[in-house]
Amino acid sequence: xxxxxxxxxxxxxxxxxxxxxxxxxxxxxxxxxxxxxxxxxxxxxxxxxxxxxxxxxxxxxxxxxxxxxxxxxxxxxxxxxxxxxxxxxxxxxxxxxxxxxxxxxxxxxxxxxxxxxxxxxxxxxxxxxxxxxxxxxxxxxxxxxxxxxxxxxxxxxxxxxxxxxxxxxxxxxxxxxxxxxxxxxxxxxxxxxxxxxxxxxxxxxxxxxxxxxxxxxxxxxxxxxxxxxxxxxxxxxxxxxxxxxxxxxxxxxxxxxxxxxxxxxxxxxxxxxxxxxxxxxxxxxxxxxxxxxxxxxxxxxxxxxxxxxxxxxxxxxxxxxxxxxxxxxxxxxxxxxxxxxxxxxxxxxxxxxxxxxxxxxxxxxxxxxxxxxxxxxxxxxxxxxxxxxxxxxxxxxxxxxxxxxxxxxxxxxxxxxxxxxxxxxxxxxxxxxxxxxxxxxxxxxxxxxxxxxxxxxxxxxxxxxxxxxxxxxxxxxxxxxxxxxxxxxxxxxxxxxxxxxxxxxxxxxxxxxxxxxxxxxxxxxxxxxxxxxxxxxxxxxxxxxxxxxxxxxxxxxxxxxxxxxxxxxxxxxxxxxxxxxxxxxxxxxxxxxxxxxxxxxxxxxxxxxxxxxxxxxxxxxxxxxxxxxxxxxxxxxxxxxxxxxxxxxxxxxxxxxxxxxxxxxxxxxxxxxxxxxxxxxxxxxxxxxxxxxxxxxxxxxxxxxxxxxxxxxxxxxxxxxxxxxxxxxxxxxxxx
DNA sequence: CAGTGAGCGAGCTTCCGCTTGACTT
Numbered sequence: 145x146x147x148x149x150x151x152x153x154x155x156x157x158x159x160x161x162x163x164x165x166x167x168x169x170x171x172x173x174x175x176x177x178x179x180x181x182x183x184x185x186x187x188x189x190x191x192x193x194x195x196x197x198x199x200x201x202x203x204x205x206x207x208x209x210x211x212x213x214x215x216x217x218x219x220x221x222x223x224x225x226x227x228x229x230x231x232x233x234x235x236x237x238x239x240x241x242x243x244x245x246x247x248x249x250x251x252x253x254x255x256x257x258x259x260x261x262x263x264x265x266x267x268x269x270x271x272x273x274x275x276x277x278x279x280x281x282x283x284x285x286x287x288x289x290x291x292x293x294x295x296x297x298x299x300x301x302x303x304x305x306x307x308x309x310x311x312x313x314x315x316x317x318x319x320x321x322x323x324x325x326x327x328x329x330x331x332x333x334x335x336x337x338x339x340x341x342x343x344x345x346x347x348x349x350x351x352x353x354x355x356x357x358x359x360x361x362x363x364x365x366x367x368x369x370x371x372x373x374x375x376x377x378x379x380x381x382x383x384x385x386x387x388x389x390x391x392x393x394x395x396x397x398x399x400x401x402x403x404x405x406x407x408x409x410x411x412x413x414x415x416x417x418x419x420x421x422x423x424x425x426x427x428x429x430x431x432x433x434x435x436x437x438x439x440x441x442x443x444x445x446x447x448x449x450x451x452x453x454x455x456x457x458x459x460x461x462x463x464x465x466x467x468x469x470x471x472x473x474x475x476x477x478x479x480x481x482x483x484x485x486x487x488x489x490x491x492x493x494x495x496x497x498x499x500x501x502x503x504x505x506x507x508x509x510x511x512x513x514x515x516x517x518x519x520x521x522x523x524x525x526x527x528x529x530x531x532x533x534x535x536x537x538x539x540x541x542x543x544x545x546x547x548x549x550x551x552x553x554x555x556x557x558x559x560x561x562x563x564x565x566x567x568x569x570x571x572x573x574x575x576x577x578x579x580x581x582x583x584x585x586x587x588x589x590x591x592x593x594x595x596x597x598x599x600x601x602x603x604x605x606x607x608x609x610x611x612x613x614x615x616x617x618x619x620x621x622x623x624x625x626x627x628x629x630x631x632x633x634x635x636x637x638x639x640x641x642x643x644x645x646x647x648x649x650x651x652x653x654x655x656x657x658x659x660x661x662x663x664x665x666x667x668x669x670x671x672x673x674x675x676x677x678x679x680x681x682x683x684x685x686x687x688x689x690x691x692x693x694x695x696x697x698x699x700x701x702x703x704x705x706x707x708x709x710x711x712x713x714x715x716x717x718x719x720x721x722x723x724x725x726x727x728x729x730x731x732x733x734x735x736x737x738x739x740x741x742x743x744x745x746x747x748x749x750x751x752x753x754x755x756x757x758x759x760x761x762x763x764x765x766x767x768x769x770x771x772x773x774x775x776x777x778x779x780x781x782x783x784x785x786x787x788x789x790x791x792x793x794x795x796x797x798x799x800x801x802x803x804x805x806x807x808x809x810x811x812x813x814x815x816x817x818x819x820x821x822x823x824x825x826x827x828x829x830x831x832x833x834x835x836x837x838x839x840x841x842x843x844x845x846x847x848x849x850x851x852x853x854x855x856x857x858x859x860x861x862x863x864x865x866x867x868x869x870x871x872x873x874x875x876x877x878x879x880x
Numbered sequence: 881c882a883g884t885g886a887g888c889g890a891g892c893t894t895c896c897g898c899t900t901g902a903c904t905t
Contacts, residue, residue: 155898155899156898156899156900157899157900175899175900176898176899177898177899177900177901178897178898178899178900179897179898179899180898180899182896182897182898183895185893185894186892186893187892205900205901206899209899209900227898228898231897232897232898233898235897235898236898236899282897285896285897286895286896286897288895288896289895289896289897290894290895290896291895292895292896293894293895293896294893294894294895295894295895296894296895297893297894297895298891298892298893298894300894301891301892301893301894302890302891305889305890306889306890306891306892306893306894307893307894308893308894309893309894309895310894310895311894311895311896312895312896313895313896314895314896432900453898453899622896622897623896623897623898625896625897625898625899626896626897626898629896629897630896633895716890737889737890738889738890739888739889739890740888740889740890741888741889742889744887744888744889746889746890750890751890754890756887756888756889756890757887758887758888758889782885782886786883786884786885787885789884789885791885791886799886801884801885801886822881822882823881823882823884824881824882825881825882825883828881830881830882832881832882836882837882840881840882842881842882843881844881
């Protein structure tokens with residue numbers, strides 16, 4: 145009889161599946177799929193005159209889930225709510241209890257922060273009640289984000305045009321990108337010169353750099369030599385054949401290197417970006433596949449990794465134990481770290497989940513080779529390696545520095561040797577020892593060749609998506625489940641553009657964030673979130689109330705908003721640019737303004753005169769050396785919804801359009817076509833023959849007008865210069 | 881791996897956090 149069963153509601157279907165395995169037939173288990181209720185989408189939904197009372201509605205996309213939940217709840221008088229044991233999870237449980245409330249039903253709150261049979265059964269023995277203080281903390285968070293988001297966004301739209309947005313997280317993320325851009329654009333490179341000498345001692349040979357001149361340090365930015373003449377003068381001095389060069393000092397220091405902690409969302413994204421060139425979004429979707437598990441053979445589907453959205457480095461005691469057991473068995477117990485390495489969750493972490501780790505350490509990447517796709521396998525390997533490394537011994541590195549002296553000059557070089565691999569037996573990439581030095585002794589050396597080299601200091605790099613996520617995590621904005629979507633929003637709003645791997649603010653982004661920072665100085669900074677989190681903690685532990693926290697947090701928002709509202713026109717006018725042109729309809733001055741689709745020219749006597757026209761130079765410019773095949777007119781380069789294309793300047797009389805050419809002819813034998821830019825259905829650029837469909841030649845990367853020395857194919861250039869140049873046809877690296 | 885695309889704009893869309901799925905565009 146179904147009435148004898150108990151009902152458990154949990155967030156994720158994958159977790160529901162695991163619970164079924166532990167609890168058997170006496171429990172019905174259903175998934176809520178995250179939050180089911182939220183503030184309404186179309187209006188504020190917060191009554192500020194009534195203690196910030198929120199109005200909640202069922203999320204439209206969860207209507208089905210909710211009806212299913214209600215159906216499932218029928219007949220049960222006891223319902224267990226098992227969402228994550230954190231602020232959001234508590235709120236999910238409360239919302240569920242509100243929706244499913246009946247006179248005859250009792251709710252039990254289950255809390256476990258690792259899904260094992262043990263922890264789940266234990267929690268079932270001692271169900272507790274919903275913690276309303278924690279729920280209130282979540283509500284305060286939610287409502288504050290709504291107040292900031294909706295109020296500032298709607299104000300911003302009056303200045304910058306429809307569709308624009310601002311928020312506690314996204315605007316600060318944009319600010320981080322912008323501040324880096326400001327550093328880069330105001331950066332003044334400092335010239336400095338390196339002087340390298342090649343020395344020999346017996347059979348040993350090594351290169352060292354000039355570091356001291358007459359007791360003063362050199363060879364660094366701001367130090368001597370700072371220009372070519374100075375460098376040349378130094379070369380003259382080094383040249384002197386009478387100098388007796390000798391190794392005056394060799395110091396060796398042993399260094400211990402500890403393994404990195406297990407993965408959390410941000411570090412996984414970063415490592416996958418560096419090592420595998422995965423975007424954070426790709427990393428997350430592949431991790432999700434691993435989490436949901438892959439069915440193979442006749443065995444049932446089983447998750448391969450723990451939950452991938454976490455900010456805790458915690459490892460369950462079970463997993464620690466089995467990890468050490470496995471490693472001792474496979475590599476010998478002497479490879480293990482002396483003490484069990486335990487990881488604590490970082491400060492501020494809500495700690496609902498463990499670190500990201502393999503569900504079963506015994507399932508090595510090798511065993512999954514034939515089952516997983518290449519990308520799944522490589523991500524799994526990163527995760528497996530990272531966890532295994534945590535319980536292995538430290539690595540030992542010998543760091544040696546050598547000083548060569550002569551005539552008041554000192555050259556130096558440092559080298560590293562791996563003494564004991566320790567945890568790097570798992571993966572050499574954990575440690576990169578550079579510059580292995582040969583056997584050397586104190587005493588005489590001979591200077592061979594020497595050279596001077598010009599250097600410049602360089603600004604810090606722009607943020608890649610993964611680096612931005614790391615920064616967001618560091619300063620405490622955003623959560624593991626939202627890192628990717630925040631960046632997506634910034635791109636969707638066209639505040640930032642992605643160039644290769646890095647993010648660059650657009651003019652719109654720069655203008656918007658500067659305006660927002662100026663007008664809402666207290667809201668759009670990292671400290672605001674920190675202050676908010678503090679207050680939320682107070683609400684959670686009962687020293688502050690829900691309306692009290694919101695009162696304090698909305699104070700700076702409201703005062704800034706008041707000022708903003710009063711001066712909307714002033715701020716809008718400030719952003720206008722004079723053109724010197726006069727309106728052809730009413731003779732009033734024409735200015736450049738921001739609108740829904742970027743900048744445009746408009747009459748200053750709006751709304752009496754509605755004259756407007758686009759900035760022509762922005763999305764169309766003459767394309768050199770091509771003429772329209774239909775009317776002989778010139779061709780313009782335009783950017784449409786689907787990317788760049790050429791169109792006839794005689795539009796609308798002549799409707800000719802064509803894709804953008806590359807200037808490289810089609811390499812297909814007997815084909816006289818040219819390679820042109822195209823876009824796949826998914827929007828990705830590729831390059832194909834313009835004689836399609838007669839000729840079907842296509843490549844993903846942009847070809848340029850050079851040829852591969854191996855196969856004679858046009859060479860392509862990868863955006864990432866470090867990768868070098870690869871031939872698209874024979875796939876070999878081309879040395880240039 | 882593969883259509884096309886063109887003149888808007890200046891009040892009713894916008895936030896952050898939890899989770900996945902797909903009525904076929």
